[in-house]
Amino acid sequence: MTLSDETLMAYVDGELDATTRAEVEAAMLRNPELAQRVARQKALRGRVRLAFQRVVDEPVPERLLAAARADRRDNNVVPLRRKPQRSWSWREWSAMAASLVLGIIGSQIAMHFSDSTTMLASRGGTVTAQGVLSRALSGQLAADQTAKAPVQIGVSFRSRAGDYCRTFSLRDSSELAGMACRQGEDWRVQVLARGETVTNGAYRQAGSALPKAVWQAVEETISGDPLDAQGEAEAKGKGWRR
Amino acid sequence: MSAASLELREQIVGLLPRLRRFARTLARNPHDADDIVQIAIERALARSDQLRPDAPVASWLFGIVRNAWIDESRARGRQSKIFAPEEFGANVAAWGADEDMLAVQDAVSRLPDEQRVAVGLVLVEGLSYKEAAEIMDVPIGTLTSRLARGREALQAMLTDTSGAVP
Numbered sequence: 453m454t455l456s457d458e459t460l461m462a463y464v465d466g467e468l469d470a471t472t473r474a475e476v477e478a479a480m481l482r483n484p485e486l487a488q489r490v491a492r493q494k495a496l497r498g499r500v501r502l503a504f505q506r507v508v509d510e511p512v513p514e515r516l517l518a519a520a521r522a523d524r525r526d527n528n529v530v531p532l533r534r535k536p537q538r539s540w541s542w543r544e545w546s547a548m549a550a551s552l553v554l555g556i557i558g559s560q561i562a563m564h565f566s567d568s569t570t571m572l573a574s575r576g577g578t579v580t581a582q583g584v585l586s587r588a589l590s591g592q593l594a595a596d597q598t599a600k601a602p603v604q605i606g607v608s609f610r611s612r613a614g615d616y617c618r619t620f621s622l623r624d625s626s627e628l629a630g631m632a633c634r635q636g637e638d639w640r641v642q643v644l645a646r647g648e649t650v651t652n653g654a655y656r657q658a659g660s661a662l663p664k665a666v667w668q669a670v671e672e673t674i675s676g677d678p679l680d681a682q683g684e685a686e687a688k689g690k691g692w693r694r
Numbered sequence: 695m696s697a698a699s700l701e702l703r704e705q706i707v708g709l710l711p712r713l714r715r716f717a718r719t720l721a722r723n724p725h726d727a728d729d730i731v732q733i734a735i736e737r738a739l740a741r742s743d744q745l746r747p748d749a750p751v752a753s754w755l756f757g758i759v760r761n762a763w764i765d766e767s768r769a770r771g772r773q774s775k776i777f778a779p780e781e782f783g784a785n786v787a788a789w790g791a792d793e794d795m796l797a798v799q800d801a802v803s804r805l806p807d808e809q810r811v812a813v814g815l816v817l818v819e820g821l822s823y824k825e826a827a828e829i830m831d832v833p834i835g836t837l838t839s840r841l842a843r844g845r846e847a848l849q850a851m852l853t854d855t856s857g858a859v860p
Contacts, residue, residue: 465823500802504718516714
């Protein structure tokens with residue numbers, strides 16, 4: 453009996469009836485080459501599933517929960533309230549030719565750094581700040597940084613989860629900016645972008661010209677107001693621990 | 695216009711992790727994927743009267759996510775391709791721990807749209823052929839041929855990748 457790829461695929465996907473399934477299994481016992489083809493299909497299915505598995509373990513962003521539960525009290529479904537941040541959706545900022553945003557694939561931007569590839573490292577699906585960037589995030593205060601510092605710190609704030617987060621921009625040819633949050637001993641880079649920078653009226657502080665994508669990340673992360681100079685210094689004093 | 699029920703809203707909330715995962719197989723950038731989910735939620739709530747009482751809510755929502763993605767990617771053209779595949783491939787090898795996960799995500803993102811939907815629904819979400827075909831609004835034969843071609847393409851791309859690693 454010859455078995456088509458289609459049948460083997462259906463076997464791997466659990467789509468065969470009991471009789472055909474038994475036939476496939478009997479044929480696999482007789483024919484190692486066939487068994488190997490099935491094993492490859494199974495392995496592929498497992499790899500693809502695993503590659504996206506982490507997403508279901510991530511916390512669901514507040515904005516999606518809010519969208520699902522919006523306007524419950526007045527039972528008015530349409531039109532939905534839109535948060536101001538919706539005006540910064542990717543539909544607009546992706547239209548800006550020079551803009552680029554990196555989420556989970558962030559570390560590949562490392563190739564754009566000329567001599568500073570050690571500013572970022574990717575491990576376990578997260579990108580952490582290294583070297584100059586990490587030192588600036590830990591030690592540099594927006595209030596007293598010099599304009600020549602290779603990393604410019606923008607706003608510092610607490611996330612909804614209680615972590616300290618800071619925006620930064622790099623004064624090198626990469627023109628990159630981003631947002632990092634302190635977790636454990638690491639600064640985890642949540643977003644990295646470049647492109648046209650804008651100032652955000654809500655945060656009138658030094659270093660507040662950032663790409664829209666970074667502001668979007670700030671809006672989605674921030675709890676309350678950004679830290680003032682005193683709050684920033686205090687947070688630094690306790691090592692950015694929550 | 696019918697108001698979306700409290701029950702439906704909570705069902706949507708319960709399905710959000712899976713809807714986000716499905717959207718991530720379609721749009722690789724996490725922010726884009728969440729934008730698509732948000733658009734889909736808004737559409738689902740606005741059209742809750744179109745949900746048949748006997749229809750599974752999950753399938754209905756997966757269909758809305760798929761349609762939202764198609765509409766959005768048409769609206770913005772193909773600007774999401776920022777990195778050339780060869781640049782990506784060159785860097786993958788250096789990453790180590792999650793190399794395979796990223797290589798697979800990259801390979802999925804390079805599939806033709808309809809193959810990617812089929813792979814997302816059947817391989818990632820684990821839906822049956824019948825459910826996936828209904829969501830995509832195609833006969834089962836069309837679904838299985840898209841799935842078969844998607845698998846072949848993935849197998850070819852991923853064999854290349856792993857072949858480069860000792």
